[in-house]
Structures are given as structure tokens and as C-alpha cells.
Amino acid sequence: MKVFINQRIPEVGLELLKQENIEIIFPKTENESREEYLQNCKNADILLNVGKNKFDKYFFNQCPNIKAIALFSVGFDNVDLNEATQRNIPIGNTPDVLSKATSDIAFLLMQMISRKAGYYMEKVKSGNWKDFDAVEQLGQQLYGKTLGIFGLGRIGFEMAKKCKNAFDMNIIYHNRNHNEQAENKLDAQYVSFEELIKTSDVISIHANYTKEQLVIFNQSIFDQMKSNCIFINTARGGFQNEKDLYEALESGKIWGAGLDVTNPEPMEKDNLLLKLSNVCVLPHIGSATVEARNGMAKLAAENIIAFSKGEKMPNCANP
Ligand code: DGY
Numbered sequence: 001m002k003v004f005i006n007q008r009i010p011e012v013g014l015e016l017l018k019q020e021n022i023e024i025i026f027p028k029t030e031n032e033s034r035e036e037y038l039q040n041c042k043n044a045d046i047l048l049n050v051g052k053n054k055f056d057k058y059f060f061n062q063c064p065n066i067k068a069i070a071l072f073s074v075g076f077d078n079v080d081l082n083e084a085t086q087r088n089i090p091i092g093n094t095p096d097v098l099s100k101a102t103s104d105i106a107f108l109l110m111q112m113i114s115r116k117a118g119y120y121m122e123k124v125k126s127g128n129w130k131d132f133d134a135v136e137q138l139g140q141q142l143y144g145k146t147l148g149i150f151g152l153g154r155i156g157f158e159m160a161k162k163c164k165n166a167f168d169m170n171i172i173y174h175n176r177n178h179n180e181q182a183e184n185k186l187d188a189q190y191v192s193f194e195e196l197i198k199t200s201d202v203i204s205i206h207a208n209y210t211k212e213q214l215v216i217f218n219q220s221i222f223d224q225m226k227s228n229c230i231f232i233n234t235a236r237g238g239f240q241n242e243k244d245l246y247e248a249l250e251s252g253k254i255w256g257a258g259l260d261v262t263n264p265e266p267m268e269k270d271n272l273l274l275k276l277s278n279v280c281v282l283p284h285i286g287s288a289t290v291e292a293r294n295g296m297a298k299l300a301a302e303n304i305i306a307f308s309k310g311e312k313m314p315n316c317a318n319p
Contacts, residue, residue, distance in 0.1 A: 001022055001023065001045045001046055001304075001307075001308045002023045002024075002025055002043065002044045002045050002046070003017065003022055003023065003024050003025065003044060003045070003046045003047070003048055003304055004025045004026075004040045004041055004043070004044035004046070004047050004048070005024055005025070005026055005048040005050070006027060006037060006040070006047070006048070006049055006050055006051070006053070007027075007050035007051060007072075008050075009048070009050060009072060009293075009296075009297045009300070010290075010293050010294045010296075010297040011297075012294050012297050012298055012301075013048075013296075013297025013298055013300055013301040014297075014301075016298065016301035016302065016305065017301050017304060017305070020305050020308065022304065022305070022308060025040060025043065025044060027040060037053070038059075038062055038063065041059075041062075041063040041066060042062070042063050042065060043065070044065065044066065045065060045066070045067050045068075046066070046067060046068045046069070046070065046304055046307065046308070047063075047066055047068075047069045047070070048069075048070045048072065048300055048301075048304060049069060049070070049071055049072060050072040050073075051072075052078050052265070053078065054078050054079075055069060055078060055079040055080060055083075055084065055091075056079075056080040056083060057080060057083050060083060060084070060087055060089070066089065067089065067307075068089060068090045068091075068092070068303075068304070068307045068313070069084070069089065069090075069091050069092065070092040070300040070301075070303040070304050070307075070313070071091060071092060071093045071094065071300070071317075072094065072296055072297070072300050073093060073094060073287075073296070074093050074094050074095045074096075074098060074287075075093070075208065075209060075235075075236065076091055076093050076317040077208070077209040077210065077236060077238075079091050079317070081317060081318060081319075084318060085318045085319065090303075090307060090312075090313050090316050090318055091316065091317040091318055092299075092300065092303030092304070092307075092313040092315055092316055092317070093299075093315055093316075093317045094295070094296040094299040094300055094315060095154060095299075095315055096154055096295075097291075097292055097295025097296055097298075097299060098155075098286065098287035098292040098295065098296060099154040099155045099157070099158045100158055100292070101286060101287050101288070101289045101291070101292035102155045102158075102234055102260075102286035102287055102292075103155050103156075103158035103159040103162060103206075103234075104162075104289075105234050105260050105282065105285060105286045106155075106159045106204050106206070106232050106234045106258075106260070106286075107159060107162045107163070107166075108258075109232050109234070109258025109259070109260065109280055109282070110142070110163075110202055110204065110230055110232050110258060111142070112258060112280045113230045113232075113255065113256035113257065113258045113278065113279075113280060114139050114140050114141070114142050114202075114230060114255075114256075115139035116137055116139050116256075116277070116278070117280070118277060118278075118279070118280045119137060119277040119278070120137075122277065140201075140228055140255065142163070142166075142167040142169065142201075142202070143167045143168060143169075144167070144168055144169065144170070145167070145169055145170070145201035145202065146169065146170045146171075146172060146199060146200050146201050146202070147159075147160060147163045147169045147170070147171050147172070147200065147201070147202045147204065148172050148173065148174070148191075148196040148197070148199070148200025148202065148203045148204070149171065149172070149173040149174075149175075149188075149204055149206055150173070150174055150175075150193075150196065150203060150204070150205045150206065150207055150215070151174075151175055151205060151206040151207025151208065151213060151235065152173040152174075152175045152179045152182055152188065152206065153175075153179075153206060153207075153208070155206045155234070155235075156173065156175075156179075156182075156204070156206030156207075157179065157181060157182055157186075159204055159206060160173070160182055160186050160188055161185075161186060163202075164186045164187075169202075170187075170189075171186050171187065171188040171189070172188065172189045172190075172191045172195070172196060172199065172200065173188050173189070173190060173191070173196070174190070174191055174192065174193045174195075174196045175190070175207075176212065176213060178190050193215065194224070197221055197224050197225055198224050198225070198226070199226070200225070200226070200229060201226060201228055201229060201230065202229070202230045202232060203225070203229060203230070203231050203232065204232040204233075204234070205217075205232065205233045205234070205235045205239050206234070206235055207235055207239070208235075209235060209236035209238055209239065214238075214239075215239065216238075216239065216240070216241055217231070217233075217239055217240045217241065217244075217245065218241040218244045219241070219244040219247065219248070222244055222245065222247075222248035222253055222254055223248075223253065225248075225253070225254050226254075227252065227253065227254065227255065228254075228255045229254045229255055230254075230255050230256050230257070230258065231245070231254060231256070231257040231258075232257070232258045232259075233257075233258075233259050233260065233261055234259075234260040234261060234286050235261060236261050236263075237259070237261040237262040237263030237264070237265060238263050239261075240259070240263060242262070242263060242271070242273060245257060245273065246272050246273050246276070249273070249276050249278055249279060250272075250276060255278065256278035256279060256280075257273075257278070257279050257280075258279075258280045258282075259273075259279070259280070259281045259282070260281075260282045260283075260284055260285060260286050261284055261286075262281065262284075265283075265284055266283060267281060267283075299314075299315055302314055302315075303315055303316070
């Protein structure tokens with residue numbers, strides 16, 4: 001079996017593949033064109049894909065030799081799963097190992113926004129650090145506030161746990177299903193979507209970006225939020241209408257926003273959101289720790305090894 005790996009991955013994953021004598025193909029140059037990428041996919045049996053390439057009917061028609069795809073991500077919104085399943089192509093993903101790291105970023109953004117860290121960092125950098133001010137530009141405390149989680153799965157659970165332990169926040173959530181672990185361990189309360197957006201002091205998105213969970217946070221939703229509401233998105237940029245988000249933030253309808261994901265990615269440097277002091281944007285670094293990336297490399301390699309032995313991938317997105 002030939003595996004094409006389209007970008008560098010941590011050594012631990014490569015080692016596992018080499019131990020199984022799996023042949024690995026890498027791009028010949030660092031910035032391969034789309035045509036070169038497709039050519040490499042055509043020559044491979046399995047693809048280990050890093051990044052957001054699309055796997056749809058067009059791709060599968062172009063690369064009929066591909067028998068399995070191991071994604072280097074937990075999300076699989078870039079894959080037409082029905083199409084892959086119909087063609088009997090398993091799609092591996094990398095759940096769990098990045099839940100702590102990704103929720104750390106949500107937690108970090110929440111605190112940066114609540115204490116206006118971006119605003120103050122800019123003050124220091126621009127030489128405008130003035131005397132102590134007792135009343136201007138104060139942050140808001142998170143202790144005892146209400147965290148609303150949209151999509152309470154593995155990452156949402158980790159975020160809720162941190163918020164409960166650190167700030168004794170009251171956890172409410174809206175999800176496709178009830179999450180008993182969160183209800184039992186964190187006293188989390190299932191609420192309607194409407195209640196979530198109207199009563200939360202912090203709203204953090206952790207849903208899968210799938211048709212079933214697709215809600216676009218737009219003007220009519222921002223209008224219903226509390227004026228001190230902090231909007232956090234570490235899931236997928238497609239959940240937010242950025243023009244409406246800008247207006248809600250600029251007009252002070254909501255307190256602030258922390259985004260690790262944007263729509264599109266990368267965000268253009270002249271995006272209006274970047275001009276606001278109550279916004280913090282990170283470049284999709286949720287899983288960017290050594291530990292999480294090693295874990296992802298290991299899971300992706302294990303998926304490939306299982307497939308090459310004719311076994312079911314241990315972490316497979318197909319139903
Ligand atoms: C994931 O694993 O889904 C991350 O968002 C990287 O795409």
C-alpha cells in the first residue's frame with residue numbers, strides 16, 4: 001500500500017507506518033500546485049491528509065485509486081461522507097487527543113476577551129500605557145457567570161469542565177442529544193437554543209460543522225444575546241456571519257468575540273473584525289500543541305495500518 005502524506009506530520013506517526021513497511025510518498029517540493037497534489041493522490045492507495053482539501057465527488061472521480069483517507073483532524077466537514085461511504089472509502093479522523101488543547105484555546109480566548117487583554121496589549125505596544133484608571137475600560141469577572149455551550153461533545157465537555165472548576169460557572173448547553181456525563185459531573189443543564197442565546201454570558205461553539213447542526217450565528221441571533229455576552233468560536237468559521245458579527249461588536253450589542261476559526265481561512269489582513277479592540281483572532285491553532293499533534297499523528301497512522309491489514313479503522317467517520 002502506498003500512502004501519500006501531503007504535508008509534514010510528527011515523526012511518531014511516520015515511525016509507526018515505517019515499522020509496518022508502508023510505503024510513504026511525500027510532495028516533491030514544499031509548495032506543490034493543486035495539479036501536483038492530485039497527481040500524487042492518483043498514484044496512492046491511501047491519503048493521509050493534513051489541512052482543508054475538499055473530498056467530494058470530483059475528487060473521488062479524479063483519484064479512483066484512493067481506497068481510504070486518514071484525516072489529520074477530528075473534523076470531517078471537508079469530506080462528502082455520503083459519497084465516500086457509497087464508494088466504500090473509509091474516512092479516518094483523530095478524535096479525543098485534541099480535546100484538551102482545543103478547549104484550552106476557547107478558555108484562553110474567553111479570558112482574553114473578558115479582561116480586554118487585546119486592548120491593553122495594544123496600549124502597551126503603542127506606548128500609551130498611562131496611569132492607573134479606576135473606571136475606564138474595565139473587564140468583566142467570569143466567576144459564577146453562565147457559560148452556554150453550543151454542541152456539547154468531547155471538546156465542549158473539556159471547556160465546560162475548565163469553566164466550572166476555574167470560575168464555578170453555571171453550565172447550560174444545546175446539543176443534538178443530552179450529554180449525561182456533563183449533566184452528572186458538571187451539573188450542566190440542557191436548554192433550548194433560544195434560551196442558550198438569551199441567557200448566556202459566554203457562548204462557546206463546539207459543534208460539528210455538519211448539515212444537522214448547522215446554525216449560522218447572524219444578526220437575528222446576535223440581537224438576542226445579552227450585552228455582556230462573549231462569543232467564542234473554536235469549531236468552524238462557517239458558524240458565524242462575520243459581517244453581522246462585526247456589526248454586533250462594533251455597536252456594542254455584545255461584549256466581544258474570540259475566534260480561532262474564520263470564514264474564509266486564512267482571514268484577510270484588512271478584515272474589519274481585526275480593527276476592533278474587543279476581538280481576538282487566532283489562526284486556527286486549537287490542536288497546535290506537541291502533545292495533541294503527536295496524538296493526531298499516532299491516530300492517523302493507526303487508522304492507515306488497520307486499513308492496510310484489512311481491518312476497520314479504529315477512528316472512522318463513516319456511519
Ligand atoms: C480539527 O482537528 O478538526 C481541527 O480543527 C483542525 O482542522
